[in-house]
Amino acid sequence: MHTDVAIVGGGPAGLQAALSLSRIHRRAVLLDDGTYRNATVSHMHNVLTNDGTPPADYRATAHRELAAYDTLTVLRTRADEVEQTGDTFRLHLANGSTLTAAALVLATGVRDELPAIGGMAELWGDLAAQCPFCHAHEFAGGRIGIVGTAPAAHLTAMLGPIASEVVVLANGEALPDTWHGGADVRPERILSVERHGGGVRVTLAGPDGVRQHEQVAVLFVMPTLHQSAPFAAQLGLELNPSGGVRIDEFGRTSRPGVYAAGDMAHQPAFPMPMASVVVAQAMGQLAGITAHATLMAAGR
Numbered sequence: 001m002h003t004d005v006a007i008v009g010g011g012p013a014g015l016q017a018a019l020s021l022s023r024i025h026r027r028a029v030l031l032d033d034g035t036y037r038n039a040t041v042s043h044m045h046n047v048l049t050n051d052g053t054p055p056a057d058y059r060a061t062a063h064r065e066l067a068a069y070d071t072l073t074v075l076r077t078r079a080d081e082v083e084q085t086g087d088t089f090r091l092h093l094a095n096g097s098t099l100t101a102a103a104l105v106l107a108t109g110v111r112d113e114l115p116a117i118g119g120m121a122e123l124w125g126d127l128a129a130q131c132p133f134c135h136a137h138e139f140a141g142g143r144i145g146i147v148g149t150a151p152a153a154h155l156t157a158m159l160g161p162i163a164s165e166v167v168v169l170a171n172g173e174a175l176p177d178t179w180h181g182g183a184d185v186r187p188e189r190i191l192s193v194e195r196h197g198g199g200v201r202v203t204l205a206g207p208d209g210v211r212q213h214e215q216v217a218v219l220f221v222m223p224t225l226h227q228s229a230p231f232a233a234q235l236g237l238e239l240n241p242s243g244g245v246r247i248d249e250f251g252r253t254s255r256p257g258v259y260a261a262g263d264m265a266h267q268p269a270f271p272m273p274m275a276s277v278v279v280a281q282a283m284g285q286l287a288g289i290t291a292h293a294t295l296m297a298a299g300r
């Protein structure tokens with residue numbers, strides 16, 4: 001199968017790239033293996049006209065809208081490998097087939113590595129999250145926990161006006177120089193976290209081996225981000241220090257013909273991906289439009 005633009009990723013970035021390319025009747029194939037970053041989130045927020053919409057509903061609406069365009073093909077499969085021969089990209093798909101394209105829009109997102117604390121993965125996206133814009137308002141007036149000391153100063157300042165109290169659960173880490181107070185601090189190592197009383201019970205390794213508990217409404221955690229897919233490495237794309245693919249203002253990567261959007265990429269001016277649905281959509285639109293404009297300029 002051959003297409004003009006292969007879009008890898010069916011989250012907000014890839015879906016919007018697909019819509020922009022479809023609107024201009026540019027042939028495109030959207031690949032989606034169904035592993036979304038916000039898969040465990042029941043309601044997304046800070047998305048105008050979709051504040052509180054379940055992410056699955058958002059994606060279903062997007063696919064209904066995209067179905068109106070016959071220049072777009074959606075393949076619900078994984079791409080495993082990409083290679084470039086001349087000005088053609090070849091994607092090897094998990095279903096055994098091959099897709100060639102004149103341009104690539106990568107929108108494969110990131111994978112969150114959570115702190116190694118028992119029970120954290122079960123809470124992730126619900127009673128544990130990373131973004132105060134997305135997740136704090138629903139817990140207004142509650143006692144909010146911050147896990148780890150690296151984000152403590154920043155998150156304490158962000159969450160202070162929303163929470164009744166903020167507690168930093170240092171998990172054995174030292175407080176950084178940027179720490180100026182504003183929250184209780186529990187220095188102990190965190191043994192586990194679990195659902196309890198509508199919120200989270202945190203079990204701490206107290207002195208002399210006696211376990212202690214903290215009850216909070218929700219936890220804020222800074223995960224370590226990893227590329228979800230191997231394509232940045234396979235294509236030798238330049239990365240930012242964060243590990244995000246380096247792009248310019250138009251979504252162009254360091255390799256001509258390859259564009260990137262969403263959480264997997266950011267401009268060097270940003271310290272990390274500006275991870276949100278709206279930003280990912282905007283980046284997807286830019287990457288899609290730039291891919292189209294570049295092909296058009298080349299007479300393709």
Ligand SMILES: Cc1cc2nc3c(=O)[nH]c(=O)nc-3n(C[C@H](O)[C@H](O)[C@H](O)COP(=O)(O)OP(=O)(O)OC[C@H]3O[C@@H](n4cnc5c(N)ncnc54)[C@H](O)[C@@H]3O)c2cc1C
Pocket residue numbers: 008009010011012013014031032033034035036037038041043044045046047077078079080107108109110112124125126128129130131134135228229230261262263264274275276277278280
């Ligand atoms: C817990 C949590 C809560 C959040 N809440 C909010 C919120 O309330 N509001 C908000 O604005 N943002 C929120 N976010 C951030 C938001 O989810 C991301 O910014 C957004 O999903 C990024 O979109 P994306 O398209 O870059 O990636 P994703 O949505 O992660 O999509 C990646 C896509 O790539 C596909 N893919 C990956 N590898 C392959 C491959 N090899 N082959 C084929 N397809 C592949 C996946 O299947 C998927 O379709 C939250 C994030 C987390 C972790």
